[in-house]
Amino acid sequence: MKRALFLMYGQPEGGMTNVDRQLGNTGLVDFADLYELDALALPDYAAVFVSMHVDQRYLATHADMIDRYLRQGGTVVANGHIAYPFLRDLTAFTPLRDYNVDDLRVKRQTPHPVWDGVAELELTFRRGVAGFYGRGGHQPPAGATVVHTIGARGLTVDFAYPVGRGRVLFHGGNDLWQFGNAKDTTARIVPQLFEWIYAKG
Amino acid sequence: MTLAVLDGGTYYHHETINGERYRHLFDRVMYVRELTPESLAGVSVLIVPDRINANLLRQHAAMLIDFVQAGHTLIVLGENEAETWVPGVKWSPRPTNFWWWLEKDAQPTQQLVRPEHDLFRHVPFQDTIWHFHGVLTVPRGADALIVVPPDPEGRDGGGALLYDDRVTTRGRLIVSTLDPFYHHGSNFMPATTRFLDGFLVWARDTANGANAKLDSPRRSIERLTEPSN
Numbered sequence: 233m234k235r236a237l238f239l240m241y242g243q244p245e246g247g248m249t250n251v252d253r254q255l256g257n258t259g260l261v262d263f264a265d266l267y268e269l270d271a272l273a274l275p276d277y278a279a280v281f282v283s284m285h286v287d288q289r290y291l292a293t294h295a296d297m298i299d300r301y302l303r304q305g306g307t308v309v310a311n312g313h314i315a316y317p318f319l320r321d322l323t324a325f326t327p328l329r330d331y332n333v334d335d336l337r338v339k340r341q342t343p344h345p346v347w348d349g350v351a352e353l354e355l356t357f358r359r360g361v362a363g364f365y366g367r368g369g370h371q372p373p374a375g376a377t378v379v380h381t382i383g384a385r386g387l388t389v390d391f392a393y394p395v396g397r398g399r400v401l402f403h404g405g406n407d408l409w410q411f412g413n414a415k416d417t418t419a420r421i422v423p424q425l426f427e428w429i430y431a432k433g
Numbered sequence: 434m435t436l437a438v439l440d441g442g443t444y445y446h447h448e449t450i451n452g453e454r455y456r457h458l459f460d461r462v463m464y465v466r467e468l469t470p471e472s473l474a475g476v477s478v479l480i481v482p483d484r485i486n487a488n489l490l491r492q493h494a495a496m497l498i499d500f501v502q503a504g505h506t507l508i509v510l511g512e513n514e515a516e517t518w519v520p521g522v523k524w525s526p527r528p529t530n531f532w533w534w535l536e537k538d539a540q541p542t543q544q545l546v547r548p549e550h551d552l553f554r555h556v557p558f559q560d561t562i563w564h565f566h567g568v569l570t571v572p573r574g575a576d577a578l579i580v581v582p583p584d585p586e587g588r589d590g591g592g593a594l595l596y597d598d599r600v601t602t603r604g605r606l607i608v609s610t611l612d613p614f615y616h617h618g619s620n621f622m623p624a625t626t627r628f629l630d631g632f633l634v635w636a637r638d639t640a641n642g643a644n645a646k647l648d649s650p651r652r653s654i655e656r657l658t659e660p661s662n
Contacts, residue, residue, distance in 0.1 A: 245512075288442055288444055313448070313619070314444065
């Protein structure tokens with residue numbers, strides 16, 4: 233079985249032990265420094281995890297490499313806000329300004345296996361505080377499946393879209409694996425993420 | 434005189450540095466992978482924002498130390514593993530309590546030590562208060578600006594979240610555990626935006642020589658500083 237690749241970014245929270253624990257200690261994840269990307273054979277991996285903390289400016293110089301990987305059947309799971317277009321079909325983040333709690337409420341637009349059984353309310357609030365999940369949105373590319381939006385303005389936070397024989401799952405907020413330590417229904421996200429990656433035919 | 438800032442290439446560095454709110458304050462923006470001694474020519478104050486890739490900072494350490502040893506000011510914000518590359522920095526991590534303000538009768542533990550410091554003409558003390566990731570031991574002779582008491586679970590004997598060190602090098606080191614570039618650039622936590630509103634103006638004024646020099650005698654909080662040998 234192919235393994236998954238996590239691109240490390242040289243920050244304390246991005247340490248292999250910490251992230252591997254958040255990702256469930258599956259034994260399926262290889263960790264490599266982002267700046268060693270040129271030395272990596274992406275097609276060897278079932279999926280590439282891209283953290284919100286990566287140097288997107290560098291990653292965007294490898295957009296062709298990522299695009300080729302996707303077209304050949306790869307999966308990219310990316311988090312954060314887009315500032316540099318390392319994924320060909322994505323454009324810059326639009327921040328929510330002057331928001332209130334209702335602007336931050338997460339609404340599921342389309343069921344998706346990664347969020348199966350995950351309560352929208354528990355995505356919206358952590359300890360009664362809203363805003364951790366999404367504070368703005370991205371324009372999903374044509375053909376994307378919109379999974380979650382926030383607020384009445386319907387800003388898109390989560391979406392998935394095909395690229396050639398591959399696919400992108402994009403979460404426009406803090407890294408999804410931060411739910412790896414959760415005690416509520418959001419704890420389903422990380423194991424279901426691996427099931428989704430490896431269920432691909 | 435020039436205020437420069439390092440850009441780590443993340444979305445939040447991009448937003449904080451290049452967003453409309455602060456872009457006019459920086460004279461020079463340097464992508465961390467392209468930092469060279471030549472790119473630092475003419476710079477008087479260099480900000481290393483929070484959450485720059487620490488592997489790169491360690492690679493650039495000699496260059497950055499040369500910069501401060503030339504008499505310039507280096508500002509190093511949080512989550513940069515500063516204890517591995519900045520002279521004099523000692524750090525004790527703490528589990529981060531993001532939720533202190535939800536606790537019953539919550540009171541922040543931060544204490545303002547030097548209200549007369551010129552930074553606080555620009556930054557109200559309350560705008561420095563949010564969660565923190567650990568504490569710094571203040572080098573002997575440096576000025577602790579904001580401190581917290583000892584960890585209730587005994588991990589440390591207390592320390593600083595922000596200090597001003599004019600003794601360890603021939604220049605000036607401003608070291609903090611705070612991480613405002615990340616939070617402001619993520620469109621989250623308004624206190625971090627209010628902090629940067631003042632802090633970056635203070636940094637620009639410092640680069641321009643506009644801030645008055647500290648005229649009160651230096652003092653330190655003995656229990657927070659290294660023991661003398």
